[in-house]
Amino acid sequence: MTRQSDLRTYLRSLDVAVLADLLCAQAERDPDFGRRLLARAEGSENGELAQASDLLDDAAPAAESVQVASVLDTLQRLLDAGTQADVAPLARRAVDKITTALGEVDEPSGAAAEQLERAVSLYARACAAHPPRPGQLAEWLLRLAFERPGWPDIPLTPFAEALGDRGLARVRSTVDGILAEPDADAVRARTAQRLGQEHAEVTGDVDTVVRMLSDQLPRLDVSLKIVRVLRAAGRHSEAIAYAAKALSNGNGGRRGPLVAALERARRAQEPGPQPEPAPEPEPEPEPQPEPEPAPVAQSEPEPEVQPEPEPEVQPEPEPEVQPEPEPEVQPEPEPEPEPDEPKPSEAVDALLTGDRGDEAWKLAGEHPPAVVIPVYRRHVEDLIGQKDAQHYARAAVHLRRLRTLHKRAGTAEEFGAYLGELVETHRRKTRLIEEIRKARIALPKAVRQ
Numbered sequence: 356m357t358r359q360s361d362l363r364t365y366l367r368s369l370d371v372a373v374l375a376d377l378l379c380a381q382a383e384r385d386p387d388f389g390r391r392l393l394a395r396a397e398g399s400e401n402g403e404l405a406q407a408s409d410l411l412d413d414a415a416p417a418a419e420s421v422q423v424a425s426v427l428d429t430l431q432r433l434l435d436a437g438t439q440a441d442v443a444p445l446a447r448r449a450v451d452k453i454t455t456a457l458g459e460v461d462e463p464s465g466a467a468a469e470q471l472e473r474a475v476s477l478y479a480r481a482c483a484a485h486p487p488r489p490g491q492l493a494e495w496l497l498r499l500a501f502e503r504p505g506w507p508d509i510p511l512t513p514f515a516e517a518l519g520d521r522g523l524a525r526v527r528s529t530v531d532g533i534l535a536e537p538d539a540d541a542v543r544a545r546t547a548q549r550l551g552q553e554h555a556e557v558t559g560d561v562d563t564v565v566r567m568l569s570d571q572l573p574r575l576d577v578s579l580k581i582v583r584v585l586r587a588a589g590r591h592s593e594a595i596a597y598a599a600k601a602l603s604n605g606n607g608g609r610r611g612p613l614v615a616a617l618e619r620a621r622r623a624q625e626p627g628p629q630p631e632p633a634p635e636p637e638p639e640p641e642p643q644p645e646p647e648p649a650p651v652a653q654s655e656p657e658p659e660v661q662p663e664p665e666p667e668v669q670p671e672p673e674p675e676v677q678p679e680p681e682p683e684v685q686p687e688p689e690p691e692p693e694p695d696e697p698k699p700s701e702a703v704d705a706l707l708t709g710d711r712g713d714e715a716w717k718l719a720g721e722h723p724p725a726v727v728i729p730v731y732r733r734h735v736e737d738l739i740g741q742k743d744a745q746h747y748a749r750a751a752v753h754l755r756r757l758r759t760l761h762k763r764a765g766t767a768e769e770f771g772a773y774l775g776e777l778v779e780t781h782r783r784k785t786r787l788i789e790e791i792r793k794a795r796i797a798l799p800k801a802v803r804q
Contacts, residue, residue: 390444423449423470430477434484441485446478447495450509454499457507468713471507479513489522497529500546507713508546511553527554542745545710561588574705703727707734712749716756724764731757732773739781747787751794758796775799 366374382389426449430442453471482492492514499509511518511526518526533539533547548567555563564584571577578597585594703722706715707730719727731753738750754774761770778799781787791798 423453423474427470427473427477430481431473434477434480441481443478443481443485443487446474446481450474450478454503454507454509468507468717475509476513479517482514482517486517486519489517489519490525492517493522493525497526497550500550501529501533501543508549511550512557515557523554523558526550530554540745556584561585561590571709574709576705700726700730704730704734707731707753712752719756719760724760728757728760728764731760735777739784739787742784744786744790747784747790748793750787751790751796754791754796755794771799 369377378392382392426445430446430449433440433442450471453467453474457467457471486492496509496511496514515523530547530551533543534551536543539547552564552567555561555567561584565581568577568581568584578600582594582598585591585597703715703719706712706718719731735750735753735757738746738753754777758767758770758774761767774796778788778791788798
């Protein structure tokens, strides 16, 4: 007999009234337990929620991803059916569980990132249906952003409706305060800038969005994002100027299909000149009746006068009609070549330089590992060269991903040799060695001793 089976036997021996009192007392001490009891009591729909909640509580690490996926399926089914139940607390717990798991594993998979994106979307829908307190929602978003650096970013935009003016003002206040700190570290400052830009997008502050994006130029992806923002705001001339600048090769004279498409869209939306009304034809004068001839008096006949012959009029020679010159046929301009797409290594390098590690890692997974391994090695060296704790931590994250790339390429031994040489070169940087240990990367034996 186990203790749990003994407890079950004891509970089954109790009267219903005594058991109900025990459960109510426990529900008062544990609000979450009380909500789950109420959910079971309110019908099959809420009973389904309670079962999903149990899945989150009891999920074993090995089956956690499957359990969370089942919970998300339940949430989506209820939301699609227009449930009246408040599923926001359960959706938030799912988001918290996924973010915690992603922060603890060596290499989060693409499936895990997609699962987080789905959970965030469902939580935003649940908040829109049953809005929590704006201040509490804002605090949760800010805590995830600033107290868990390196974890996946939770975007602000899906929660704009639930945050409302009050919640957005709370976010804006925190962001402004951090950006005003003279000694704010680079990671907090970048996070504040990201939230500030998303806040401007949500509130429709186009000028602020363009200004913040302009600080990241020159980058083709940023220029095209500026074009999309201006285009959505109806500022077509500025969008065309940015597009032409982004697609130019330095001489400012290159145009491309994107610029032409924007100009066509602008002409289609601008009101054209109104045609002048055709003049009304003047009414023809009514024919006047001819006067009757007066009676001629009888008189003596006058002598007939012979009319003088009129001189013959020579017809004027018609001017020769010169044939009109045929218009010269202008040769059609050759279509301009499309701008060359960046190489995979260049695209990954640009994302890493812009501190967009998650996007870079997702893009790296779409290409052969041998193509992007040199890029990650170079960025590890650059980060170590900054000589501060935050950059050491980011270098350790890149090392962990570099290890995965070598495993995919079948060159795990090469990574071991590379790591040994790296650690030997920087062995005096004790903080770097500690960050590598925290990243659960096996160090060479000489360093471990």
